[in-house]
Amino acid sequence: MSDTAFVQEETNLALVPFVPEVRLYMADDAIALWETTEAARGEIGLPPPFWAFAWAGGVAVARYVLDHPQSVAGRTVLDLAAGSGLVGIAAAMRGAKSVRAAEIDAYAVAAIGVNAEANGVRVDAAVEDLLDGDGAPAEVVLAGDVFYERAMAARFLPFLERALARGARVIVGDPGRAYLPRERFTALVAYDVPVVADLEDTALKTTTVWQLTPALSPVG
Numbered sequence: 109m110s111d112t113a114f115v116q117e118e119t120n121l122a123l124v125p126f127v128p129e130v131r132l133y134m135a136d137d138a139i140a141l142w143e144t145t146e147a148a149r150g151e152i153g154l155p156p157p158f159w160a161f162a163w164a165g166g167v168a169v170a171r172y173v174l175d176h177p178q179s180v181a182g183r184t185v186l187d188l189a190a191g192s193g194l195v196g197i198a199a200a201m202r203g204a205k206s207v208r209a210a211e212i213d214a215y216a217v218a219a220i221g222v223n224a225e226a227n228g229v230r231v232d233a234a235v236e237d238l239l240d241g242d243g244a245p246a247e248v249v250l251a252g253d254v255f256y257e258r259a260m261a262a263r264f265l266p267f268l269e270r271a272l273a274r275g276a277r278v279i280v281g282d283p284g285r286a287y288l289p290r291e292r293f294t295a296l297v298a299y300d301v302p303v304v305a306d307l308e309d310t311a312l313k314t315t316t317v318w319q320l321t322p323a324l325s326p327v328g
């Protein structure tokens with residue numbers, strides 16, 4: 109079975125809570141889907157099926173982009189660690205010149221394909237790890253929920269700093285994950301985002317949309 113057929117078989121197309129402009133192929137049960145994914149690949153130790161859920165950080169960035177079209181309209185956009193593609197889809201809906209979605213999970217790339225199609229927009233998704241670069245030529249770099257692991261955060265922040273240094277606007281959505289370096293960001297807005305209770309142990313998470321701001325140089 110192709111990855112695309114697998115995504116469609118194991119999920120249902122539904123409106124995203126808090127972002128009802130967007131429909132995604134989503135799953136109900138993360139653990140069951142994780143096991144099914146490992147069985148389908150014949151491997152254990154695969155990453156969880158992040159692509160089958162709208163994560164709080166992504167929901168908040170999508171809400172922000174939909175409500176602030178000027179943040180993306182006419183610009184080249186990178187949806188970094190795109191998962192379902194929710195953020196990139198929102199950017200495409202609000203007139204981004206182009207949207208590239210980067211993921212390291214092939215199932216996510218398949219999910220982004222069917223999700224973009226379901227919403228009638230174009231998102232160019234690829235399995236790629238861009239974190240050693242600076243995200244060029246994207247003028248806007250969007251990242252939903254990427255600061256939940258120490259090792260990941262240690263690679264994402266320098267990447268985002270390089271994107272900022274070459275002139276990109278960098279926007280991140282985060283529901284209070286442990287490894288977000290808050291001191292480097294300025295809050296744009298915060299929302300109470302409905303989340304999957306089985307994944308987050310709560311029904312609502314206050315989630316902030318942050319903009320990366322230049323670090324202050326030490327006064328010499």
Ligand SMILES: C[S@@+](CC[C@H](N)C(=O)[O-])C[C@H]1O[C@@H](n2cnc3c(N)ncnc32)[C@H](O)[C@@H]1O
Nearest residue numbers: 158162163166189190191210211212213252253
């Ligand atoms: C919590 S999910 C967030 C997905 C989506 N942005 C959202 O908010 O719904 C984090 C995603 O980061 C992806 N990821 C992890 N490391 C990555 C990397 N180096 N490059 C691209 N994606 C990565 C994972 O595969 C996963 O889909």
